Amino acid sequence: MTAIEPISSETTFYVEMRNLTLARGERVLIDNLSLTLSSGSLVYVTGENGIGKSTLLLSLAGLLKPEIGQIDYAGDAHPFNCAALLSQPDGSSRGFTAAEDLKFFLNLQSLSIDIDDLLRRTGLSAAASVMVEGLSLGQKKRLGLAKIMASQRPLWLLDEPFSALDVQGRAFVTQTLSDHIKAGGIAVVATHSPIPLQGVQTKTLHLSSEMT
Numbered sequence: 001m002t003a004i005e006p007i008s009s010e011t012t013f014y015v016e017m018r019n020l021t022l023a024r025g026e027r028v029l030i031d032n033l034s035l036t037l038s039s040g041s042l043v044y045v046t047g048e049n050g051i052g053k054s055t056l057l058l059s060l061a062g063l064l065k066p067e068i069g070q071i072d073y074a075g076d077a078h079p080f081n082c083a084a085l086l087s088q089p090d091g092s093s094r095g096f097t098a099a100e101d102l103k104f105f106l107n108l109q110s111l112s113i114d115i116d117d118l119l120r121r122t123g124l125s126a127a128a129s130v131m132v133e134g135l136s137l138g139q140k141k142r143l144g145l146a147k148i149m150a151s152q153r154p155l156w157l158l159d160e161p162f163s164a165l166d167v168q169g170r171a172f173v174t175q176t177l178s179d180h181i182k183a184g185g186i187a188v189v190a191t192h193s194p195i196p197l198q199g200v201q202t203k204t205l206h207l208s209s210e211m212t
């Protein structure tokens, strides 16, 4: 069992969105977006409810296909191998305790990581034996983040990571994000309340209906 290793600072990763048009049903949400993100980038995706923030994250995660255009990942990687998605609602399993849910995830991903260390680092030690459905919203978010941290993927796609968190929880997320970016990772974060990170260059992609 190992503690979580940060991704190597030697890592160079990029994701390139080329002339992306994204739609849900008949409705075009994002039209002709081109954007390249490289190691050490944080992008906040903002915009009103229903504008397409989650849709962009799902597309970057390889779960939705662009109508037009394409997304390229460094080394021709498949998004399932290089991206980690924190979606809402979270993908935790009912009928498991928090620790069992994490163990299931780690086994599924063949990750040999110390669960107690992970629970401690994410502030979940006291909730380890609580059933997932009995966790508070903030604890569920922490459980999702524990999986993102454990995944050791360079591209983090976080949907509203700051919501439902207390002051310590937000501090934990900002520190975790900051460590990831400084270690050469990339994060695309959909949020209504971007939090500036010290020493991290941040871009904002504001989606609006004028873009379609």
Ligand SMILES: Nc1ncnc2c1ncn2[C@@H]1O[C@H](COP(=O)(O)OP(=O)(O)OP(=O)(O)O)[C@@H](O)[C@H]1O
Pocket (backbone or CB within 6 Å): 024, 025, 029, 047, 048, 049, 050, 051, 052, 053, 054, 055, 056, 190
């Ligand atoms: N499975 C789906 N089928 C059809 N339309 C969908 C589906 N999921 C989302 N949509 C629609 O796509 C649009 C964009 O949704 P999306 O979740 O990407 O918005 P968002 O910017 O993340 O919103 P919010 O700030 O409320 O989370 C919305 O109009 C939504 O109703």
